[in-house]
Amino acid sequence: MNIVARLAWRNLWRHRRRTWLTVGAMVFSNTLLVFMISMQFGMYDLMIDNTLKVFTGHMQVQAPGYKDDQKMRQTVPDIVPLAGRLRAEFPTEKIAARGWAFALASSEERSYGVGIFGVEPEYEPQVSSIPGLIAEGRYLQQSDAPEIVIGAVLARNLRVGIGDELTLLGSGRDGSFAAAVATVVGIFESGVPDVDRSFAQMPIVAFQDVFFMEGAGHQVVISAPTLEEAERILPDIDAALPSDEGLVMHDWDALQPGLKQAIKADMSSAFFMYGILVVLVAFSVLNTQLMSVLERTHEFGIVMSLGLKPGQLGRLVMLETAMLGLIGFVLGAIGGVIVTSYFSANGLSIPGMEEMAANFNLPPRIYFQATPWTMAIGPFVVFVFTLLAAVYPALRLHKLHPVEAMRVN
Amino acid sequence: MTAVRCVDLCKTYRQGDEDIKALDHVSIDIEEAGFVCLSAPSGGGKTTLLNAIGGLDMPDSGEVWVADRRIDQMSKGELAELRLSSIGFVFQAYNLIPVLTARENIEFVMQVQGVPAKQRAEQSLAILEEVGLSGLEDRRPAEMSGGQQQRVAVARAIVSRPALVLADEPTANLDSKTSDELMTLFTELNRHHNTTFVIATHDQRVMRYAKRLVRMLDGRIVDDIAQDAA
Incomplete structure (x- = not known):
C-alpha cells in the first residue's frame, strides 16, 4: 500500500x-436494502406466479x-391433439387446452350469464389453481361427460x-343455436x-x-416451472407451433x-423509500467527512505548504471516503447475503399468510430472490452516494489558503 | 546569483477595526547559499515576509522573485509546484502528520513528487541518519521528543535537496542543546549543499549561526548586517 493510501x-x-x-449506519442500511429488495422481488415473483397460477x-x-x-370463431384448430403434441415435445412444461364461450345458465328457478370454459380435466389442474379450490363435490373427470363445475356465488345465485x-x-x-344440459358435479x-360469480x-x-367447435378451442395454456424458464422456453414452443x-x-x-403495471407502481414507491434511506446515510457520511476535514484544517495547511495542491488533498478525502464506503459495502453486503440466503432457502x-394462501390454493411463503442484482444494487447505490457525499468536503479544500489554514488550531 | 528578491513589499492585515502593516515597503535580496536570520519582535513582520517568500501568502503590492521566477503572480498550482520542488519549510510546531511514522512523513512528500518507492526508501533512511534519527524511523510523532520531531521536520524539508529552506522559529520549542544541534545541521547543509536558509527567529543563539542578520520592526527592515557565523 502506498503512503497516500496508508495515510x-x-x-x-x-x-x-x-x-x-458511520460504518454501522452504512452496514445497517446496506443489509436492510439487500433484505428489502430481495424480499420485494421475491414477492413480485410470488405475485406473478400466484396470479398466473389461478388461470392464465x-x-x-x-x-x-x-x-x-x-x-368464438377465432379458434385454434385441433386443439386437444396440439396440446398433446406440445406436452410430448416439452415434458417439463404443464400444458392444457381450453375453449371459451358465453352462455345463459338456467336452473329451475333462475338464469344467469356465465363464461364457460371447456377444459381438459386431466391437465387443467396443472395450469390452474381453480380445480384445487373445489369446496363441494368433485372436479371434472371425463373429457366427454356432460358435467359442469361452477363458482360458489353462481351456485348460490x-x-x-x-x-x-x-x-x-x-351461440x-x-x-x-347451442343448447345443452349439464350436471353440477363441483x-x-x-x-x-x-x-365465483x-x-x-x-x-x-x-x-x-355443445358449441359446434369441430375439435377447435381458444387457448393452449402453458405453465413453466419458473418465470425464467417460461421466458427461455417461449421461443422454442413458438417454433414448434x-x-x-x-x-x-x-x-x-x-x-x-395490469400485473406488470402494478409491480412497477409498487416498485416506484418502494424505491422512493429506499432513496430516502440512502440519502440519510449519505448525510451521515457527509457529516463525518466534513468534520474530519474541518478538524484537520491546520494539517491540510501544512501539507499545502509542503507543495500539495488542493486537488491532491481532495483526492485524499475521496480516497478516505471510498475506503469508508467499501467497508460499509462489504460488511453490509455480507450481512444482506446471509439474511437473504436464509430466506431464499x-x-x-x-402472520396470517399461510392460512390465506391455503384458502387460495397458493404457496404459503415468500421466497426471497437471491440474485447478484438484488444483493448488490442497494450497497452499490449507497457506495456511490457515499462518494458523492464526500465531494462537498473535498471541494472545500480548494478554497483553503495555506496561511489561514495553519492558523486554525 | 540571487536566490530570493523582494521588491517594495507591502502587506496590511485587518485586525478588528485596525489596519496592521505587516510589511511596509520591504525590499531585500538574498544570495544563493545565503544563511539569513530575520529577527524581529512578535508582530514585526518576519513570518509574513517568510510566507511571502514561500508563496504561502500574497503581498498587497511589490514583487517576490525566487530563483529568478516572479512568484507573486503565480497561480495556486504553480506555487504548489514551486514549493514541492524548490522550497523546504520548517515550522515552529514541527507540524508532522500524526498518523504517519517518521519515515512515512519524509516519504510522503517524495511520493507526491513522484519519486519511485525504492529511491524514496533509500533517501528517507539516509536523511534520517543524517539528522541523527537512525532506528527511530518507525516511530510516530507522538512517540518522539520535541527535538526528534523537529529533526524529522527538517529531514522532510531537506530530503529533496531544495534550493531554499524557510524556517519559522525552528528552535522555539527546543532546549538549548537540541537547538544547537539543529543549527549545526542547518549550517552543514548550507556549507555542503549550498542550500539557502532564511530563518525567522528572535532567539539570540540562532542568530549567532547566521552569515547575515536582518532586523525588522513594525514591518520594516531596520538593520541588515553581515556577520561571521558561529
Whole structure:
C-alpha cells in the first residue's frame, strides 16, 4: 500500500468510534436494502406466479387477434391433439387446452350469464389453481361427460347444488343455436367474487360438442416451472407451433398487462423509500467527512505548504471516503447475503399468510430472490452516494489558503 | 546569483477595526547559499515576509522573485509546484502528520513528487541518519521528543535537496542543546549543499549561526548586517 493510501486508511481510524458509527449506519442500511429488495422481488415473483397460477398460465397459444377481441370463431384448430403434441415435445412444461364461450345458465328457478370454459380435466389442474379450490363435490373427470363445475356465488345465485342440472343456452362457433344440459358435479370457491360469480368449467370434448367447435378451442395454456424458464422456453414452443395456421404465442406480460403495471407502481414507491434511506446515510457520511476535514484544517495547511495542491488533498478525502464506503459495502453486503440466503432457502411467512394462501390454493411463503442484482444494487447505490457525499468536503479544500489554514488550531 | 528578491513589499492585515502593516515597503535580496536570520519582535513582520517568500501568502503590492521566477503572480498550482520542488519549510510546531511514522512523513512528500518507492526508501533512511534519527524511523510523532520531531521536520524539508529552506522559529520549542544541534545541521547543509536558509527567529543563539542578520520592526527592515557565523 502506498503512503497516500496508508495515510487515508489511518486518517479513517483517528476517531474510531465516529468511523464505526458511520460504518454501522452504512452496514445497517446496506443489509436492510439487500433484505428489502430481495424480499420485494421475491414477492413480485410470488405475485406473478400466484396470479398466473389461478388461470392464465405463463403463456398461451391463441388464434391471431383473439386476445384483444375474444370471438368464438377465432379458434385454434385441433386443439386437444396440439396440446398433446406440445406436452410430448416439452415434458417439463404443464400444458392444457381450453375453449371459451358465453352462455345463459338456467336452473329451475333462475338464469344467469356465465363464461364457460371447456377444459381438459386431466391437465387443467396443472395450469390452474381453480380445480384445487373445489369446496363441494368433485372436479371434472371425463373429457366427454356432460358435467359442469361452477363458482360458489353462481351456485348460490342459481340456487343449485351438487347433482342439480343446468341448462346452457348460447351461440355455437358457426353462429347456430347451442343448447345443452349439464350436471353440477363441483362448486369451487376461489375467494374472488367475480370469478365465483361468472365462471364455469366443463370437459372440453363436451364443450366442443355443445358449441359446434369441430375439435377447435381458444387457448393452449402453458405453465413453466419458473418465470425464467417460461421466458427461455417461449421461443422454442413458438417454433414448434404449426406454421400454416398463423397461431400466436402470448407471454404473461401480454396476457396480464395490469400485473406488470402494478409491480412497477409498487416498485416506484418502494424505491422512493429506499432513496430516502440512502440519502440519510449519505448525510451521515457527509457529516463525518466534513468534520474530519474541518478538524484537520491546520494539517491540510501544512501539507499545502509542503507543495500539495488542493486537488491532491481532495483526492485524499475521496480516497478516505471510498475506503469508508467499501467497508460499509462489504460488511453490509455480507450481512444482506446471509439474511437473504436464509430466506431464499427457507422462505418467510407473514402472520396470517399461510392460512390465506391455503384458502387460495397458493404457496404459503415468500421466497426471497437471491440474485447478484438484488444483493448488490442497494450497497452499490449507497457506495456511490457515499462518494458523492464526500465531494462537498473535498471541494472545500480548494478554497483553503495555506496561511489561514495553519492558523486554525 | 540571487536566490530570493523582494521588491517594495507591502502587506496590511485587518485586525478588528485596525489596519496592521505587516510589511511596509520591504525590499531585500538574498544570495544563493545565503544563511539569513530575520529577527524581529512578535508582530514585526518576519513570518509574513517568510510566507511571502514561500508563496504561502500574497503581498498587497511589490514583487517576490525566487530563483529568478516572479512568484507573486503565480497561480495556486504553480506555487504548489514551486514549493514541492524548490522550497523546504520548517515550522515552529514541527507540524508532522500524526498518523504517519517518521519515515512515512519524509516519504510522503517524495511520493507526491513522484519519486519511485525504492529511491524514496533509500533517501528517507539516509536523511534520517543524517539528522541523527537512525532506528527511530518507525516511530510516530507522538512517540518522539520535541527535538526528534523537529529533526524529522527538517529531514522532510531537506530530503529533496531544495534550493531554499524557510524556517519559522525552528528552535522555539527546543532546549538549548537540541537547538544547537539543529543549527549545526542547518549550517552543514548550507556549507555542503549550498542550500539557502532564511530563518525567522528572535532567539539570540540562532542568530549567532547566521552569515547575515536582518532586523525588522513594525514591518520594516531596520538593520541588515553581515556577520561571521558561529
